[in-house]
Amino acid sequence: MKETISHIFLFIGLLFDLLGCIGLVRFPDVYLRLMAATKSVTLGTGLILLSVVIAGSAPVAAKAVLVLLFISVTSPTAAHALARASSVSDIKMWEGTVCDKFTEDRKRKTNEKT
Amino acid sequence: MIIFGFIILIICSALCLYRIGRGPTASDRSVAIDILGIIVVAFCVLLYFKTGDGFYLIVAIAWALLSFIGALALAKFLEDKGFDE
Numbered sequence: 001m002k003e004t005i006s007h008i009f010l011f012i013g014l015l016f017d018l019l020g021c022i023g024l025v026r027f028p029d030v031y032l033r034l035m036a037a038t039k040s041v042t043l044g045t046g047l048i049l050l051s052v053v054i055a056g057s058a059p060v061a062a063k064a065v066l067v068l069l070f071i072s073v074t075s076p077t078a079a080h081a082l083a084r085a086s087s088v089s090d091i092k093m094w095e096g097t098v099c100d101k102f103t104e105d106r107k108r109k110t111n112e113k114t
Numbered sequence: 115m116i117i118f119g120f121i122i123l124i125i126c127s128a129l130c131l132y133r134i135g136r137g138p139t140a141s142d143r144s145v146a147i148d149i150l151g152i153i154v155v156a157f158c159v160l161l162y163f164k165t166g167d168g169f170y171l172i173v174a175i176a177w178a179l180l181s182f183i184g185a186l187a188l189a190k191f192l193e194d195k196g197f198d199e
Contacts, residue, residue, distance in 0.1 A: 010163075014122045014123070030141050033133070034145050037146075038148075044156070052163075060168045060171060074179070082141060082185060082188070089192050
């Protein structure tokens with residue numbers, strides 16, 4: 001019973017990983033690729049780690065919870081830093097983008113300084 | 115059963131490597147490297163399922179932290195230089 005639930009979580013996680021990587025290849029823009037890949041790959045790897053927590057013994061489950069904690073804290077932070085760096089280094093958005101408040105705000109601030 | 119999971123993760127890594135090789139700008143490549151780091155953690159978990167050796171989860175902890183530091187360093191570098199290829 002435990003093994004069946006663990007395998008179900010494992011394969012849902014693998015499906016999310018695969019969809020995230022397809023998004024990384026198919027989307028037209030750095031920001032959209034970051035959006036597609038980071039969220040779904042983090043969720044997919046988190047579900048794979050959850051399957052270890054369900055199936056494994058106590059020390060192994062403790063290590064898996066630790067990895068889950070690290071991943072869920074560090075991955076959004078890294079994604080935020082990369083998106084900010086791309087925006088600051090003037091990488092163009094996709095032409096269908098309708099709203100970019102961060103760049104407007106940054107340009108307004110640099111104009112006020114000079 | 116687990117072999118199927120390995121095949122899916124190898125396809126994921128191949129898609130990330132495609133984006134690293136092809137990506138038009140440097141930040142595309144940085145994003146793909148960050149994602150590849152998380153997929154390596156998933157590889158470590160599948161190796162634990164295959165062998166039953168808890169050592170692989172320690173490797174996963176170290177890899178998650180090092181991948182995070184690498185992504186932050188790349189982001190800082192991009193922000194300072196502003197280069198584009």
